[in-house]
Structure formats: C-alpha cells, structure tokens
Amino acid sequence: MSDQKKEIIAGLIAQLPMFMGILLEGGNFRTSAGLNMSEEKTLMYIHRHEGGTMTDYSKRVGLARGSFTAVADSLEEKGLVGRVSGPDDRRKYGLVLTEEGKKAAREINSRFRQHVAARLAPLTEQDLNSLEKALETIAAMAEKLRNRGNR
Amino acid sequence: MSDQKKEIIAGLIAQLPMFMGILLEGGNFRTSAGLNMSEEKTLMYIHRHEGGTMTDYSKRVGLARGSFTAVADSLEEKGLVGRVSGPDDRRKYGLVLTEEGKKAAREINSRFRQHVAARLAPLTEQDLNSLEKALETIAAMAEKLRNRGNR
DNA sequence: ATCTAAATGTTAGAATTCGAATCATCTGCT
C-alpha cells in the first residue's frame, strides 16, 4: 500500500530540479572572481563544514570524484583552498580555506542568500513557513537515507 | 523578520542537490536503449505533459536552450519524438512522442519509480507521509513562483 | 506601414563533467 505513496513521491522528486531552476535562474553567480558554479558551491560547502575529504565534497557538490579533482586544482591555483593530507589515512586529502578563500566564501554565501531571498519575495509569510518546514523535513529524510545508504 | 527565515531557506535549498544525489545514486539509468540522463528526463517530461515548447522542456530538464537542441535532435534521430511546428507562433516548436517514444517513456518511468522506491525503503510509513507532504508543498511553491516569475 | 525590442530556436567553439583505468595506501586474512 505504501508502494503507491512511493510512486507519488517519485513523481514529485522528478520535479525538484525544476524548483531549483526557478530559484536559481537569473543568478549572477559566476561573476565574482572568475569562479564557476562548481567552484562556488565547493567554497560554500567547505565554509559550512571544513575538514571533509575529496570524496565528501564531490558528493556535496554533485560531481563525480574524477571531476572534482579539477575543481580542487583550480581553487588551489587561485589560492582559495589548500590540500591537507589526512593524518590517519594518507590516501585521504582534506580541503581547508585560505584567508582569501574564507573571504570569497562569505561573499558567495551572501550573494546566494540575497538572490534566493529576492526569488522568494512573491511568497507570503505563511508560504515561507510551509516551505521552511518542508525543506527541513527533506533535509531530515536525506540524513536518514545517507546514514543507512552508506552501508 | 522574514529575512532570517529566507536565509534559513536558502541554506536548506543549497542542500537539495545532495538529497537528489542520494536518491539517484547507483541508478542504472542510461542502460535502457543508449539514452543518456537528459534524454531520459526529456522523455519522462514529455510523457507527463505533452505539447510543450523547446524552451519549456529545456527548463524542465534543467538544460540551457542551446544544449537542449542536441537532445531533441538525438531523440528525433532515434525515432522517439517528433518536432511539431506551433500553429500560432511560427518560432515555436513542440515535441510529441512517437509510439516507440511512448513505450520507452513508460519503461523509463517504471524503472525510475522502482529505483526511488528501493531507495526509500529504509523510511517508515510515517516518514513517507512527511516526505510526501513536504514534496507537495515544494511543488506548490514552485508553481506559485513559476507563474509570478514569468513576468 | 515601419522601426525597435524581445522571444524562440539553432549553431559552433569553449568549458565542464563523465567514466573507466591507474596509482597509492589501507585493511583483513593467513
């Protein structure tokens, strides 16, 4: 019986990318310091949660591991991040923000938030409450699935 | 006061791609008939809502207009869709599914749903209810923003 | 009627990303 529910959910999930598209469209990202979307995302995620591994960040940013190497290289060349060898496991590398990287991350975060806020302007106070609650629910579910899915 | 709420929302929205990633990871999409992700998405969206224009579908699929032309070309070459000149506006072209295209779309839809259902297996009945409600809320908000944002 | 600006779809070269192979390191087993 919950199978039908899952089908409905699957249909709704297929629409999420469009929601993202609506919110991000017209964004003047990419203009700050010659960074592309993946580089900006990476800075944002590192800023939010420093000390992750390459694989961690590649998942967060939504790239294949192989693709993320180039992003990290580019950010390193630009002096925004540094690679740090993992103390326990020498295969792993962590990423840390340089001072300049922190500054860039703050700017990007700020611009992102302003852009989203502007996009959300047509919504009523009640809509915003509903939306916030919905997104929190999804974040909670993502966390549950992430832990279980790691096997 | 609602500015702070919008900031929270912005932060949560930044996490949505990861949620999508968790749900889709390990998907055996791309194996059905030599179609790539964009082509499969396109078929799914056309199946769901036939008669849209190129630009409509490019937004749904999440591609730039220029990129979508190649996708439509490929699907047309494979005999899965056809271009239909718009009757009212000669700039516009619509996409329609051929019989074969409909069959392919049904298959893709089915596999997608099964995959998502399997991914959602760890969730309880209550979780599923919450998730469904949350996704419906988001879909509703997307609709509101889409209409207003069209200017 | 004519002109200007905007919208739709396409093209082509540049930029980005994928995915399979590879190297280095770690873990578990014997």
Place this chain on the structure above:
DNA sequence: AGCAGATGATTCGAATTCTAACATTTAGAT
C-alpha cells in the same frame, strides 16, 4: 610478514553542457 581485495584520489579521452553569437518571427510603439 606477506598477500588479496577494498578504498581514496588522480589522469585523460570522450561525452555533455555552457555561452555567446545568429536568423527568424512576433509584439509594441510611433
């Protein structure tokens, strides 16, 4: 200790997507 398999990161050619042109058509103003 030594070996087999697993894991983290990288490399690189192929596939995909972006972006800035462009041609065509429409809408609006004069």
